[in-house]
Amino acid sequence: xQTIEEYLPEHPFFAGLDQPTLELLAGxxxxxxxxxxxxxxxxxxxADTFYIVRKGLIAIQVQSPSAGGVVVDTAEAGGVVGWxxxxxxxxxxxxxxxxxxxxAVAFDGACLRGKCESDPAVGYALMQRVAQVMLxxxxxxxxRLIDMYGSSS
Amino acid sequence: xxxxxxxxxxxxxxxxxxxxxxxxYTVIGPxxxxxxxVNAPISSLDDLPRGIGDEQDAAHYRLRDRxxxxxxxxxxxxxxxxxxxFPSDELLWRSRRxxxxxxxxxxxxxxxxPPYALIGVRSCDLRAILMHDQILLERTAADVHYAAxxxxxxxxxxxxxxxxxxxxxxxxxxxxxxxxxxxxxxTELYADGEHRFVVAxxxxxxAEVLAEVAxxxxxxxxxxxxxxxxxxxxxxxGRALQTxxxxxxxxxxxxxxxxxxxxxRCLACTNCTxxxxxxxxxxxxxxxxxxxxxxERHRVWDSCFSEEFSYxxxxxxxxxxxxxxxxxxxxxxxxxxxxxxSFGCVGCGRCITWCPAxxxxxxxxxxxxxxxxKTSQRS
Amino acid sequence: xxxxxxxxxxxxAAHALAAGDAMLPRPYRVVRTRQDTRDTxxxxxxxxxxxxxxxxxxxxxxxxxFGVGEVPISISxxxxxxxxxxxxxxxxxxxxxxxxxxxPGTILAVRGPFGTGWDVSDGLGGDVVFITGGIGLAPxxxxxxxxxANREKYNRVVLLYGARTPDDILFGDELRKWADRxxxxxxxxxxxxxHNWRGRVGxxxxxxxxxxxxxxxxxxxxxxxxxxxxxxxxxxxxRGVPAASIRLSMERNMKCGVGLCGHCQLRELFICVDGPVxxxxxxxxxxxxxxx
Numbered sequence: 097x098q099t100i101e102e103y104l105p106e107h108p109f110f111a112g113l114d115q116p117t118l119e120l121l122a123g124x125x126x127x128x129x130x131x132x133x134x135x136x137x138x139x140x141x142x143a144d145t146f147y148i149v150r151k152g153l154i155a156i157q158v159q160s161p162s163a164g165g166v167v168v169d170t171a172e173a174g175g176v177v178g179w180x181x182x183x184x185x186x187x188x189x190x191x192x193x194x195x196x197x198x199x200a201v202a203f204d205g206a207c208l209r210g211k212c213e214s215d216p217a218v219g220y221a222l223m224q225r226v227a228q229v230m231l232x233x234x235x236x237x238x239x240r241l242i243d244m245y246g247s248s249s
Numbered sequence: 250x251x252x253x254x255x256x257x258x259x260x261x262x263x264x265x266x267x268x269x270x271x272x273x274y275t276v277i278g279p280x281x282x283x284x285x286x287v288n289a290p291i292s293s294l295d296d297l298p299r300g301i302g303d304e305q306d307a308a309h310y311r312l313r314d315r316x317x318x319x320x321x322x323x324x325x326x327x328x329x330x331x332x333x334x335f336p337s338d339e340l341l342w343r344s345r346r347x348x349x350x351x352x353x354x355x356x357x358x359x360x361x362x363p364p365y366a367l368i369g370v371r372s373c374d375l376r377a378i379l380m381h382d383q384i385l386l387e388r389t390a391a392d393v394h395y396a397a398x399x400x401x402x403x404x405x406x407x408x409x410x411x412x413x414x415x416x417x418x419x420x421x422x423x424x425x426x427x428x429x430x431x432x433x434x435x436t437e438l439y440a441d442g443e444h445r446f447v448v449a450x451x452x453x454x455x456a457e458v459l460a461e462v463a464x465x466x467x468x469x470x471x472x473x474x475x476x477x478x479x480x481x482x483x484x485x486x487g488r489a490l491q492t493x494x495x496x497x498x499x500x501x502x503x504x505x506x507x508x509x510x511x512x513x514r515c516l517a518c519t520n521c522t523x524x525x526x527x528x529x530x531x532x533x534x535x536x537x538x539x540x541x542x543x544x545e546r547h548r549v550w551d552s553c554f555s556e557e558f559s560y561x562x563x564x565x566x567x568x569x570x571x572x573x574x575x576x577x578x579x580x581x582x583x584x585x586x587x588x589x590x591s592f593g594c595v596g597c598g599r600c601i602t603w604c605p606a607x608x609x610x611x612x613x614x615x616x617x618x619x620x621x622x623k624t625s626q627r628s
Numbered sequence: 629x630x631x632x633x634x635x636x637x638x639x640x641a642a643h644a645l646a647a648g649d650a651m652l653p654r655p656y657r658v659v660r661t662r663q664d665t666r667d668t669x670x671x672x673x674x675x676x677x678x679x680x681x682x683x684x685x686x687x688x689x690x691x692x693x694f695g696v697g698e699v700p701i702s703i704s705x706x707x708x709x710x711x712x713x714x715x716x717x718x719x720x721x722x723x724x725x726x727x728x729x730x731x732p733g734t735i736l737a738v739r740g741p742f743g744t745g746w747d748v749s750d751g752l753g754g755d756v757v758f759i760t761g762g763i764g765l766a767p768x769x770x771x772x773x774x775x776x777a778n779r780e781k782y783n784r785v786v787l788l789y790g791a792r793t794p795d796d797i798l799f800g801d802e803l804r805k806w807a808d809r810x811x812x813x814x815x816x817x818x819x820x821x822x823h824n825w826r827g828r829v830g831x832x833x834x835x836x837x838x839x840x841x842x843x844x845x846x847x848x849x850x851x852x853x854x855x856x857x858x859x860x861x862x863x864x865x866x867r868g869v870p871a872a873s874i875r876l877s878m879e880r881n882m883k884c885g886v887g888l889c890g891h892c893q894l895r896e897l898f899i900c901v902d903g904p905v906x907x908x909x910x911x912x913x914x915x916x917x918x919x920x
Contacts, residue, residue: 174838390888584893
């Protein structure tokens with residue numbers, strides 16, 4: 097069984113980080129597993145975990161009375177879940193559930209924030225990667241907003 | 250002009266019109282109507298605008314009394330030959346719905362009316378006809394209705410001896426003397442001696458027709474006078490358009506703030522496209538009778554200035570007047586060259602004359618040269 | 629312009645008349661209809677005169693509903709088999725609405741086929757990536773079928789498909805067959821899904837960075853809303869696929885389909901004659917301009 101330090105370089109989010117940094121960050125991490133339909137977190141919960149997905153599929157959804165739960169995003173192997181741990185109010189805005197049996201690495205948010213404070217270089221490297229994820233997600237989300245497949249596209 | 254150059258007197262010109270009528274042509278020529286020169290069926294020299302000239306400028310058209318007997322002493326009339334060969338409404342086909350099948354029952358019939366003989370086609374309009382031949386006959390598919398009208402048409406072109414204020418055929422290299430594509434071409438001489446027409450023969454058919462009327466061989470003097478008159482006309486163009494690098498200028502200025510300026514004046518009224526001899530955009534109109542059994546499809550003129558022109562489910566690609574003016578002028582002076590190998594403008598000046606806002610294509614093109622070309626990158 | 633001066637219009641006109649009338653439609657009878665999704669129907673048509681229509685994958689016809697009008701619709705059938713003419717149509721207006729409502733036995737009319745095709749065989753010996761969104765899968769289907777008829781002559785074959793919701797996924801059975809039995813990597817994503825959706829949610833372009841193909845030896849065929857095609861083309865370029873190897877299928881207002889009416893122009897391009905399939909190399913400078 098691969099250790100977390102051995103796995104991290106394989107995950108796209110951590111590409112380009114040196115070994116000492118990976119070891120530092122791995123200190124905040126544990127392996128986790130979710131069965132199908134298992135909930136990772138609920139909207140409103142305190143957000144203090146950052147997940148990187150090793151295998152499986154996580155669905156991000158929002159609950160609405162008439163529509164039920166609408167899945168607005170998914171993260172699969174190589175993806176990440178969660179950045180609400182990064183900035184206040186440290187609160188999840190969505191529900192997250194495993195669509196498939198999923199293995200992930202969970203990082204404690206407070207621990208990660210602490211490492212960023214004490215080593216700004218590590219902090220900056222992490223911020224860059226999170227910013228990249230947000231950029232990609234935001235671009236895709238904006239394009240989906242125009243409902244281009246809808247009847248007026 | 251070749252050694253084959255002949256001369257016709259007034260009687261000879263009348264004989265030419267008579268002979269064409271006898272041969273079964275509907276003879277169309279310039280006439281005066283409602284204060285403008287318009288093409289209409291003619292049978293006599295008296296139908297022509299004898300002694301009539303024109304004054305043209307941006308948003309300005311007036312006829313005037315020349316005080317002489319010239320029959321063709323004006324420039325571009327209100328319309329070109331386009332409405333004759335490419336009418337604004339043409340029936341494409343009819344269908345009839347029976348119990349279990351719909352029958353489409355029109356092949357191309359002989360065009361409505363006998364073949365047309367066009368008298369007095371200006372060199373700019375003649376070039377436009379040749380462009381339409383290329384665009385409508387020689388590409389992926391041909392417009393068979395245009396083909397039917399054009400196949401039998403007889404063209405008697407006329408050189409411009411008195412260009413108008415909005416003319417710039419010299420800039421566009423389309424005149425003032427007709428360059429090929431005619432059956433016969435006339436240059437009217439009335440100032441030096443007898444009122445006569447120097448006739449150049451363009452086709453065998455033209456020679457055949459000319460042989461039937463009393464045409465004498467042109468003297469060297471006739472030829473010289475005709476040449477001089479045309480050279481003088483070339484020097485009296487009302488407008489000029491600098492054409493070098495024009496295509497790249499327009500392509501590079503796709504984001505120019507100048508288009509906003511034009512758009513503030515342009516009404517998108519489509520007058521320019523209506524009077525332009527080279528514009529060829531059309532739409533189709535489907536009509537049925539009240540029973541829904543009989544249907545017809547018509548080809549009708551359309552204009553890139555209309556908002557629906559570029560409509561695709563949801564909206565129009567060119568919603569703003571700005572984008573539509575840009576489309577028209579860029580097509581006319583740039584894209585046309587990539588598509589068909591020449592500029593789409595023949596310098597007839599009609600779009601300037603008949604624009605109610607007086608927008609001048611030569612001024613707008615020059616304005617782009619004045620402003621530094623800016624291609625702003627949009628993220 | 630000596631070529632114009634020497635031009636013989638009578639000859640050109642005679643030629644044109646002999647070539648036939650591209651504006652004259654041929655009656656076709658609706659043989660079968662299939663409701664694909666809530667707003668999309670596939671029609672299968674047979675020519676009343678019995679003469680079959682040969683087409684290249686990517687071409688379209690001008691499909692006419694008598695009394696309503698005519699619209700350009702991509703052919704969605706198998707170009708390698710002679711059979712019924714297939715069109716997959718989404719209801720977005722009065723004409724398409726009449727077409728999707730056409731019951732078997734209805735007489736429609738067809739002109740075509742027109743336009744340039746996908747030429748998927750240019751990808752022989754290499755990888756082929758199909759990227760599509762929404763109804764865009766329909767015009768690509770003929771190219772996919774053409775490729776699959778010779779599957780062993782291609783390397784990796786990928787289909788990335790984005791739909792609005794799971795209910796809007798077209799040809800679901802075929803997608804499964806292509807993935808399970810024909811060696812096609814099929815990745816589907818939706819803009820949003822109901823809570824019981826077990827698949828991917830996101831924009832189809834998000835799939836491009838990580839799916840397996842060799843950018844240096846790939847032909848990418850992209851079809852869908854223009855926004856999606858632009859974003860996909862950029863993502864493909866980021867992966868190193870040459871712009872000349874990326875093909876898009878463009879759409880504009882068409883009244884004739886044969887380059888005569890002028891409606892479909894995108895600057896100097898007539899989408900009906902120079903396209904609808906065009907390379908990103910040609911399109912990139914034109915697609916990014918507003919209202920061109």
